[in-house]
Amino acid sequence: xxxxxxxxxxxxxxxxxxxxxxxxxxxxxxxxxxxxxxxxxxxxxxxxxxxxxxxxxxxxxxxxxxxxxxxxxxxxxxxxxxxxxxxxxxxxxxxxxxxxxxxxxxxxxxxxxxxxxxxxxxxxxxxxxxxxxxxxxxxxxxxxxxxxxxxxxxxxxxxxxxxxxxxxxxxxxxxxxxxxxxxxxxxxxxxxxxxxxxxxxxxxxxxxxxxxxxxxxxxxxxxxxxxxxxxxxxxxxxxxxxxxxxxxxxxxxxxxxxxxxxxxxxxxxxxxxxxxxxxxxxxxxxxxxxxxxxxxxxxxxxxxxxxxxxxxxxxxxxxxxxxxxxxxxxxxxxxxxxxxxxxxxxxxxxxxxxxxxxxxxxxxxxxxxxxxxxxxxxxxxxxxxxxxxxxxxxxxxxxxxxxxxxxxxxxxxxxxxxxxxxxxxxxxxxxxxxxxxxxxxxxxxxxxxxxxxxxxxxxxxxxxxxxxxxxxxxxxxxxxxxxxxxxxxxxxxxxxxxxxxxxxxxxxxxxxxxxxxxxxxxxxxxxxxxxxxxxxxxxxxxxxxxxxxxxxxxxxxxxxxxxxxxxxxxxxxxxxxxxxxxxxxxxxxxxxxxxxxxxxxxxxxxxxxxxxxxxxxxx
Ligand code: GP9
Ligand code: MN
Numbered sequence: 001x002x003x004x005x006x007x008x009x010x011x012x013x014x015x016x017x018x019x020x021x022x023x024x025x026x027x028x029x030x031x032x033x034x035x036x037x038x039x040x041x042x043x044x045x046x047x048x049x050x051x052x053x054x055x056x057x058x059x060x061x062x063x064x065x066x067x068x069x070x071x072x073x074x075x076x077x078x079x080x081x082x083x084x085x086x087x088x089x090x091x092x093x094x095x096x097x098x099x100x101x102x103x104x105x106x107x108x109x110x111x112x113x114x115x116x117x118x119x120x121x122x123x124x125x126x127x128x129x130x131x132x133x134x135x136x137x138x139x140x141x142x143x144x145x146x147x148x149x150x151x152x153x154x155x156x157x158x159x160x161x162x163x164x165x166x167x168x169x170x171x172x173x174x175x176x177x178x179x180x181x182x183x184x185x186x187x188x189x190x191x192x193x194x195x196x197x198x199x200x201x202x203x204x205x206x207x208x209x210x211x212x213x214x215x216x217x218x219x220x221x222x223x224x225x226x227x228x229x230x231x232x233x234x235x236x237x238x239x240x241x242x243x244x245x246x247x248x249x250x251x252x253x254x255x256x257x258x259x260x261x262x263x264x265x266x267x268x269x270x271x272x273x274x275x276x277x278x279x280x281x282x283x284x285x286x287x288x289x290x291x292x293x294x295x296x297x298x299x300x301x302x303x304x305x306x307x308x309x310x311x312x313x314x315x316x317x318x319x320x321x322x323x324x325x326x327x328x329x330x331x332x333x334x335x336x337x338x339x340x341x342x343x344x345x346x347x348x349x350x351x352x353x354x355x356x357x358x359x360x361x362x363x364x365x366x367x368x369x370x371x372x373x374x375x376x377x378x379x380x381x382x383x384x385x386x387x388x389x390x391x392x393x394x395x396x397x398x399x400x401x402x403x404x405x406x407x408x409x410x411x412x413x414x415x416x417x418x419x420x421x422x423x424x425x426x427x428x429x430x431x432x433x434x435x436x437x438x439x440x441x442x443x444x445x446x447x448x449x450x451x452x453x454x455x456x457x458x459x460x461x462x463x464x465x466x467x468x469x470x471x472x473x474x475x476x477x478x479x480x481x482x483x484x485x486x487x488x489x490x491x492x493x494x495x496x497x498x499x500x501x502x503x504x505x506x507x508x509x510x511x512x513x514x515x516x517x518x519x520x521x522x523x524x525x526x527x528x529x530x531x532x533x534x535x536x537x538x539x540x541x542x543x544x545x546x547x548x549x550x551x552x553x554x555x556x557x558x559x560x561x562x563x564x565x566x567x568x569x570x571x572x573x574x575x576x577x578x579x580x581x582x583x584x585x586x587x588x589x590x591x592x593x594x595x596x597x598x599x600x601x602x603x604x605x606x607x608x609x610x611x612x613x614x615x616x617x618x619x
Contacts, residue, residue, distance in 0.1 A: 019074075021070070021074045021077055021078075024077065024078050024081055025066075025069070025070075025077070025081065028062075028066065028081045028084070028085060029059070029062055029063070029066075031085060031138045032062045032085070032088060033055075033058060033059055033062065035088070035089060035092050035135055036058045036062070036092065036223065036224055036225070037055065037058065038134065038135070039092050039093075039095070039096050039135075039224065040054070040058075040224075042096060043096070043099055053196035053199065053200070054196075054223060056192045056193075056196050057192065057193055057196050057197060057222065057223045057226060058223045058224075058225070059192055060188075060189050060190070060191070060192025060193030060194075060196075061189070061193050061222075061223055061224075061225035061226050061229070062088075062189075062225065063185055063186075063188060063189025063192065063193075064186070064189040064190065064193055064225075065084065065088070065225060066080075066081065066084055067182055067185040067186040067189050068182060068186075069081055069084070069182075070178055070181040070182035070185055071178055071179060071182045072178075073178075082142065085138060085139075086139070088225075089135060089136065089138075089139070091106075091228070092135070092224060093132070093135050093136075094106055095224060096132075096135075097124065097127050097128070098110075100127045102377060102378060102383050103216075103376050103377055103378045103398075104215055104216070104377070104378030104381075104383060105215050105219065105224070105227060105228075105231075107215065107231045107235070108231055108232060108235035109235065109351050109352045109384060110384065193226065197221060197222060197226070200221045201221070205217075205220075205221045208221060209230075214376075214378065214379050214380070214381075215227065215231075215378060215381070216376070216378065216379075218230060238349055238350070257571055257572075260573075261567070261568060263581050263582070264567065264576055264579055264581055265579045265580060265581065266561070266566055266579065268578065268579065268580065270561065270562060270578045271561055271562075271564055271578070271579075272562075272563065272564020273562060273564075274493055274536060274537060274562045274563060274564075275563055275564040276429050276563070277429060277491055277492060277493050277537050277562075277563065278428055278429045278430050278431070278432070278488065278491055278492040278493070279362070279367075279429075279430075279431045279432070279492065279493045279495065279559060279563070280423075280432045280434065280483075280488075280492055280493070280494050280495070281334070281431075281432070281433045281434065281495045281496075281497075281555070281559075282434045282435075282436065282476075282479075282494070282495070282496045282497075283327075283330055283331060283334065283433070283434070283435045283436070283497060283498075283499050284436045284439070284472060284496060284497065284498050284499065285327070285435070285436050285437055285438065285439045285440050285472075285498075285499060286439050286440065286441065286443075286465070286469075286498065286499065286500065286501065286502040286503075287439065287469065287472065287497070287498030287499070287530055287531060288498055288501055288502055288526070288529065288530055288531075289316065289318065289498070289526075289529040289530055289531045290510065290513075290514065290526045290529070291466060291469065291513070292305060292306070292309075292314075292316075292531050293306055293309075294513070294514070296452065296453070296454060296455060296457075296466065296513070297453050297455045299452060299453060301452065301466055301469060301470055301473070302469065302470070302473040303473065303477075304473045304474060304476045304477035304480070305473050305476055305496075305531070305533065307477075308476065308480065308496075308533060308535065309533060309543065309545075310542065310543050311535060311539055311542050311543070312494075312533050312534055312535040312536070312541070312542065312543075312544075313533070313534040313535075313536070313541045313544050313546060314531070314532070314533050314544070314545050314546065315531070315532035315533075315534075315546045315550050315577075316529075316531075316545055316546070316547055317529065317546075317547055317548065317549045317550065317593075317595070318497065318529060318530060318531060318532035318549075318550045318551065318552075319528050319529055319530070319549065319550070319551040319552070319585050319587055319593075320498065320499065320500045320501070320528060320529075320530045320551070320552055320587075321333050321339065321340070321551045321552045321553055321585070321586070321587050321588055322340060322499070322500045322552070322588060323340050323341060323342060323343070323588035323589075324341075324343055324344055324345065325340050325341065325344065325345030325346060325347060325348075325380075326345075326499070326500055327380060327435065327499050327500070328340075328345045328346070328347040328348070328380040328381075328382075328385075329341075329345060329346070329500075329588070330497075330499035330500055330552055331347070331380075331433075331435065331499075332345075332346045332347060332385075333551075333552045333553045333574075334358075334497070334552045334553070334555040334556065335355075335357045335358045335359065335389055335433070335555070335556060336355045336356060336357045336358070336389075336556065336572075337356075337553050337554070337555070337556040337557055337570075337572035337573055337574040338355070338553070338571070338572070338573055339553065339573060339586070339588065340588060342588070345380060345381070346385075347380045347381045347382065347384075347385040348380070348381045351381055351384040351385045351388050352384075352388070353388065354388070355388060355389060356570035356571050356572065357388075357389040357390055357556070358431070358555070358556040358559060358560070359371070359389050359390045359391045359431055359433065360389060360390025361390075361556075361560065361565065361570065362431045362563075362565075363390055363392070363431075365563070365565055366429065367429050367430060367431045368392055368426050368427050368428075368429075368430040368431070369390060369391050369392050369430070369431045369433075370391055370392055370393050370394070370395065370422075370423075370426065370430065370431070370432050370433070371386050371389075371391045371393075371394045371395070371432075371433045371434075371435075372394075372395045372415070372419040372422070372432060372433065372434045372435070373394075373395075373396060373397075373434070373435040373437070374395075374396070374397050374400045374409050374410035374415045374418075374437065375396065375397050375408060375409045375437055376396070376397055377394060377396035377397065377398065382394060382396070383396075391433075395419070395422060397409055397410070399422075400414075400415065400418050401414075401418065406438050406445060406446075406449075407437065407438050407440055407444075407445065407468075408437050408438075408440055409437055410437070411438050411471075411475075412436045412437065412438040412439075412471070412472050412475035413471075413474070413475040413478055415434070415436065415437070415438075415475075416434070416475055416478060416479040416482070417478065417479075417482060419432065419434055420479070420482050420483065420486065420488075423488075424486070428491075435499075436472060436475070438468060438471060438472055438475070439465075439468040439469050439471070439472045441502065441503055442461060442464065443461060443464040443465045443467065443468040443502070444464050444468075445464075445467060445468050445471055449471060450467050450471075451470060451471070451474070452466060452467050452470040454466050454467055456512070457509070457512075457513070460509070461504060462504055462506070462509040462513070465502050465504060466513075476496070480494075489537075490537050490538075491537055492537060493534065493535065493536060493537060493559065493562060494533075494534070494535040495532075495533075495534050495535075495555065495559065496531075496532070496533045496534075497530055497531065497532045497533070497552065497555075498530030498531055499530070500530065501527045501528070501530075505523075505527060507523055510523070510526055519618070520600065520611065521598060521600070521613045521618060524591065524598070524600050525598075528587055528591065532550065536562070546577070548583050548595050549583050549585045549593045549594065549595045550575060550577055550583065550585065551574065551575075551585040551586075551587075552574075553572075553573055553574030553575070553585075554574040554575045554576070554577050554585075555574070556572055556574065557572050557574055557575070557576040557577075558574075558575075558576055558577040558578055560576075561576050561577075561578045561579060562578065582594070583595055589601060590605075590610075593615070595615065596614070596615055596616070597612055597613065597614060597615060598612070598613045598615055599611070599612045599613075600612075600613070
C-alpha cells in the first residue's frame with residue numbers, strides 16, 4: 001500500500017515537474033552552457049587570465065536568445081526551446097568544424113562567399129572527431145524522450161482536469177506572469193552579457209571593437225553567440241541601407257580614372273623589359289626608412305640592405321599609406337593601388353568586394369600567385385581576403401615548420417628559407433608575396449640572437465626596435481644568398497618595402513639616434529617614410545637613389561609596367577614609378593606631397609589649419 005502511494009507521489013511530483021516551465025528552461029540553459037564551454041575548451045584558443053567573466057557572458061547570451069520563449073504558452077515554449085537547441089547546436093558545431101580548418105569563425109561574408117565553406121570539401125570528414133558526439137547527446141535523449149512523453153500523456157488524465165480549471169481570470173493572470181517572467185529574464189540576460197563586456201572594454205579590450213582586426217580577439221570578449229550577433233550587426237551596418245553611388249557620381253569617378261590614364265605612358269624602354277620574370281615582394285614588418293644606412297657605435301644597423309642598395313633602385317622618399325588597418329592596409333594598398341579606409345580595415349570590412357589586384361592580374365597573365373605569412377591565417381581576415389585578391393594559395397603558419405620560434409611566430413630567417421623552398425615547386429613565372437613578422441612591436445628578441453650593440457639605447461624599446469630590425473636585415477642577407485644559390489636571382493624582380501611605422505613617436509629618441517634636432521616636418525617624414533628597394537634581374541638601375549616621392553599605392557602599376565602589362569582597363573589610383581608622370585602621394589591621414597610641397601593636416605581636420613611646407617626651403 002505504502003509502496004503504491006509513494007509510487008503515486010513520485011508520479012505526481014514528476015508530473016508537477018513537467019508542468020513547471022522553468023524546469024525545461026533550466027535544462028535548456030544547462031545544455032547550451034555545456035556546449036559553449038565544451039566548444040571553448042575544444043578550440044583551445046590562446047586565452048588569457050583576463051577572461052574571468054566569460055562564463056557569465058556565455059550564460060547571458062544564451063538567455064538573450066531565449067528569454068522571449070517565456071511569453072509563449074508552455075507547449076509553445078517547449079517547442080521553441082527545442083528548435084533553439086537544434087539551431088544553436090548546428091551553429092556551434094559548424095563553427096567548431098570551420099575553426100578546425102581555418103582557425104576562424106563563420107561570419108556573414110563567409111556564408112555569402114560560398115567557395116569558402118566549399119573549400120572544406122573532402123576535408124570535412126577529417127575534421128570530425130568521435131568525441132563530438134557529446135554535442136548531440138541531448139538530441140539523442142530527445143528522440144528517446146518524445147515517445148515516453150506520448151505514452152505518459154495517454155496514460156495520464158491530469159491534462160483534462162487542468163483544462164477544466166482554466167477560467168478566464170486565471171488565464172489572464174498567467175499571461176501577466178509570463179510577460180513579467182520574460183521581461184525579468186531579459187534583464188538578467190542583458191546584465192550578465194553587457195556588464196562583463198563593458199568591463200573588458202574599459203580595461204584590457206580597449207579599442208577592439210573599433211580596430212576589429214581579428215575575429216578571435218572579438219570572440220575573447222563577446223563569447224561565441226555575442227560574436228555572431230556582433231558580426232551580423234557589423235555586416236548590416238556596412239551593407240544594408242548604406243548609400244549607393246548615383247550614376248553621376250560613378251561617371252565622375254570613371255572620369256578621374258580616365259584622366260589619370262591619359263597622363264600615363266607605356267611607351268618607354270622599361271615597359272615590358274622584364275616580361276615573364278618572377279616577382280617576389282617582401283612586405284616587412286615596421287621597417288622604417290630613418291635607420292637605413294645609419295650606424296650605431298660604428299656598426300651598420302642594416303648592413304645587408306645597404307649592400308643590396310648598391311645593386312638596386314632605392315626610393316628614399318617612399319611613404320606608407322596605411323590607416324587603422326596597419327599591416328592589412330599596407331598589403332591592400334600595395335596590391336590594389338587603392339587607398340585603404342579612413343576607419344577599420346578593408347580586409348575585415350569588405351572582403352566580399354571585387355578588386356583589380358596584382359595577384360589576380362598576374363594570374364590572368366600566366367603567373368602563379370601565392371601569399372606567404374607564418375601566422376594565424378584568420379588574422380586580419382586574410383583567409384577570406386586572399387581569395388578576393390585572387391591568390392592561388394595562402395601559405396599560413398599551418399604550412400610552416402616552427403623550427404625557429406621567435407616573437408609572435410616563426411623567425412623571419414626560417415620563414416624566408418621555407419618560403420623559398422616552397423617556391424621551388426611552383427610553376428614559373430610566379431608572383432610571391434611574403435609578409436615578415438619578427439620585427440613586430442614590442443620588438444624584443446632573445447639575447448642569443450642579438451647582434452647589434454645598441455649602446456645607450458640598451459634596455460629601451462627604441463633599442464629593441466633597432467635590434468629586431470638588425471635581425472630582419474640579416475634575414476634579407478640569407479634570402480638573397482639562397483636566391484642566388486637557387487638561380488632565382490637573375491630571373492626575379494625583388495621588391496622590398498616596410499609596412500608602416502614602429503608606433504614609437506618619442507622625438508627625443510630619434511634626435512639622439514640621428515644626432516640632430518628634428519622639426520615638425522622631419523618627424524612627419526620619419527613617421528611616414530618606409531624604405532622601398534627594387535632589385536631588377538639584370539642589375540640595371542644599380543645604386544640609383546630615387547628621391548621623387550612615391551608610396552605603397554604605386555606598387556601594382558609599377559610592377560605591371562616592368563612586366564609589360566597595361567593598366568588601361570584597371571582602376572588604380574597610384575603612380576607608375578616608371579612612366580615619368582608627375583607624382584602625387586596622399587597619405588591616409590590627409591597629409592600629401594608632390595615632391596615640392598609637404599602638407600601636414602591639422603588634428604581638427606580643418607584644411608586651412610594644416611601646415612604646408614616648401615620642400616626646397618623647409619619653411
Ligand atoms: C600579423 C601581422 C601584424 O599577421 O600582420 O599586423 P599588425 O599588428 O602589424 O597590423
Ligand atoms: Mn605590421
